[in-house]
Amino acid sequence: MTKSILDGRYVSNILYEKLKFKYEELVKIVGRKAGLAFIKVGNDKASTIYLNTKTKKCNEIGIYQETFTFDENITEEELIIEIRKLNENKNIDGILVQLPLPSHINYIKIMSEINPDKDVDGFHPENVGNLLFNDKGIYSCTPQGIMELLKFYKINVVGKDIVIIGRSNIVGKPMALMLINEGATVQVCNSKTKDLFHKVKQADILISATGVPRLIKSDCIKEGAVIIDVGISEFEGKLSGDVDFEDVYNNSRLSYISPVPGGVGPMTIYSLIKNTIRAFELNNIQLKKNM
Numbered sequence: 227m228t229k230s231i232l233d234g235r236y237v238s239n240i241l242y243e244k245l246k247f248k249y250e251e252l253v254k255i256v257g258r259k260a261g262l263a264f265i266k267v268g269n270d271k272a273s274t275i276y277l278n279t280k281t282k283k284c285n286e287i288g289i290y291q292e293t294f295t296f297d298e299n300i301t302e303e304e305l306i307i308e309i310r311k312l313n314e315n316k317n318i319d320g321i322l323v324q325l326p327l328p329s330h331i332n333y334i335k336i337m338s339e340i341n342p343d344k345d346v347d348g349f350h351p352e353n354v355g356n357l358l359f360n361d362k363g364i365y366s367c368t369p370q371g372i373m374e375l376l377k378f379y380k381i382n383v384v385g386k387d388i389v390i391i392g393r394s395n396i397v398g399k400p401m402a403l404m405l406i407n408e409g410a411t412v413q414v415c416n417s418k419t420k421d422l423f424h425k426v427k428q429a430d431i432l433i434s435a436t437g438v439p440r441l442i443k444s445d446c447i448k449e450g451a452v453i454i455d456v457g458i459s460e461f462e463g464k465l466s467g468d469v470d471f472e473d474v475y476n477n478s479r480l481s482y483i484s485p486v487p488g489g490v491g492p493m494t495i496y497s498l499i500k501n502t503i504r505a506f507e508l509n510n511i512q513l514k515k516n517m
């Protein structure tokens with residue numbers, strides 16, 4: 227059996243080429259660039275790194291971006307006022323509040339304040355509801371990127387047994403909904419799941435999003451499995467996914483595996499850019515047409 231790498235860098239670069247063409251046309255019609263506002267509260271190291279990657283990609287694509295940084299002691303009310311200003315700002319098409327937020331701020335309340343048409347993260351309850359109903363909306367970036375990656379490699383999910391490890395609102399839950407909407411059979415596991423590795427061994431497709439480095443070893447991989455690694459953590463001073471890549475790649479009979487880095491990460495960023503361009507189009511062209 228051949229083993230293949232799900233190469234998120236390669237795939238996203240191909241998809242950007244198509245997207246750029248469409249974006250350039252939109253810029254001509256609207257008469258300005260798309261605008262994306264990033265909100266960062268406090269000084270979380272990982273958040274800063276993630277945001278730098280996102281802003282760099284915006285600059286490369288030609289999306290106007292601005293980062294609004296606030297002290298970690300900002301109140302919920304003050305943050306809501308800032309979001310409302312951006313909701314009204316005609317040059318801003320997308321708003322992204324980097325998570326995690328400090329514990330005194332209710333992030334669900336904050337997500338609910340973002341205009342759903344500018345919610346490029348897909349975290350507003352209206353967009354989550356659209357996903358639940360399998361209706362049009364802006365969907366969460368990481369699961370959307372994974373769906374694109376599977377599609378690119380022509381990996382069919384219909385009728386497949388899929389195991390997701392991790393039940394977060396950002397990855398696990400929206401991932402399960404997207405796969406269910408496509409006709410897959412999905413099990414969502416968590417740290418308290420009984421016989422986790424027994425379940426993993428049944429998976430045609432495994433999606434691991436725990437942040438526990440090298441949790442997944444070769445002895446729990448089904449023959450022919452597709453393995454998607456969403457985890458990013460540090461292990462012995464090196465970046466590591468949830469999957470012990472060397473062991474799993476060399477010692478199991480998998481069919482596809484995504485590496486860390488270079489697998490899911492670039493696809494997440496691609497989805498953010500795609501969502502921003504979609505919001506730019508919807509808010510400036512489609513809405514005008516409907517007036």
Ligand code: GUN
Nearest residue numbers: 322323324325326347367
């Ligand atoms: N923190 C970790 N992942 C994400 C994400 O996809 N979006 C936001 N806003 N914050 C995050």
